[in-house]
Amino acid sequence: MAITEYFIRFLQRRDTLSPRDLEWLRAVPTQHASFAPGEVIVPADRSANRSCMMLRGLSARSHSLVGRPKERVITALHVPGDFVDLHGFVLAGLEHAVIAVGSVEVEFIDHFELVEMTENFPHLTRLLWMATLIDAAIHRQWLVAAASLRSSAHLAHLLCEIYTRLNAVGAASDYQFSLNLLQRELADILGYSPIHVNRAVRDLRDRNLIRWSGADITILDWQGLASLARFDPTYLDLERQSR
Template sequence: MSTLHPEPRIANLVDKLSLRDSVSPEEIAVLETILETPYKVPAGADIVREHTRPQHSTLLISGFSARYTTLEDGGRQITEINVAGDFIDLHSLLMKQMDHGVVALTDCVAAQAPHARLIEVTERHPHLTRLLWLDTIIDAAIHRQWLVAMGRRSGLGHLAHLVCELYLRLQAAGQADDLTFELPLTQTMLGDALGLSTVHVSRLISELRNEGVIAWSGGRIQILDWRRLTELAEFDPTYLRLQSEPV
């Protein structure tokens, strides 16, 4: 773990990276210097628009955002929910043109890291580069699990898996503990993530409540029975790479 207290804007990112490998004071200073001034994004606004060519990658400092793809009929499929401490489009450094967008699901605060500065990081700080590379690899692993859930899990198992994943990701970024976390998302947003109607989402939430697995009130979730929740989800956290191993 680092011996240096990072600035609040990168604290969640450093917490997450430090869980997987040590982050040196020099590397923390680099992360602080590559970011520009934080800015606010209102709920519902795009942080990154589909098909654009960003000249920067964006760190989510607070709030929830989502990667999404829009169909011709206006339908939207969310393919990942982002939490504070996530670089929501770090892959745009090499991908260039975005094949998806990123929308603020709640009011958010974000900060941009110009690609030119990120390229300097890759040239001068190989260990930090590998840590950020690992972050994008975990993004890909999350997408694979979402694909499995969408295609093969029951609606209840899919929702249970999402709850398990978000709790562990928020905990890794220092935003959840004691099996409790904030998730101020509407059932419409959850439906876009699960590929289900809002009516179906409401029914599934009620089922988890009635089984005594969770307490879900407003935007606050308390997991009452972690073992049962993971059984319903067939949840294996391997893909989140929560253990510390040098990279």
């Protein structure tokens, strides 16, 4: 397979790709793989020779706690178009695993292909750098949200972010998207108990901000949800400019 079009959309939302850039991206070979819910996509503590891009579904960055291997902390969610472990291209190994949330399809690209890119395509190299910086900005914003928002507002911020990221690559529209997360997984992400998450979901429903059925979410009042969350998408760097 060729590189996912979602990743190309991720880049084109933020910069203009030359015909040469697009030709290389669409020609570079990738290996397709599917994963069942809970399966490890990228293992921790191993030097990798390829990097992984999301094609379908949702994945999570999962950290195991020392001395408590059955417990985990989720520090990131990855949507279609994301390079989930691009930093592993230059690091000796990863301190976390990437796991499938629901059914997932990914594409792997060999690191020697990325070496060719960095040696022969300086503009694309800068855009890979940009992608890792956006990933870091999302992580920082999660810390800010955890420190400043509580319960319903914190959940509202997560929903605003995920929808915005999906919409930016054409994987969601009309304020509708799927979030295949169990309440205990939401609890892991937000740092609450499943009971508190249940109350937060119910509160957003009672305010007529969202409709949530199974994995399907419809945002009924975007302005209201974003206002409650104090959501500002600046950290997602969605403005197109030359880099």
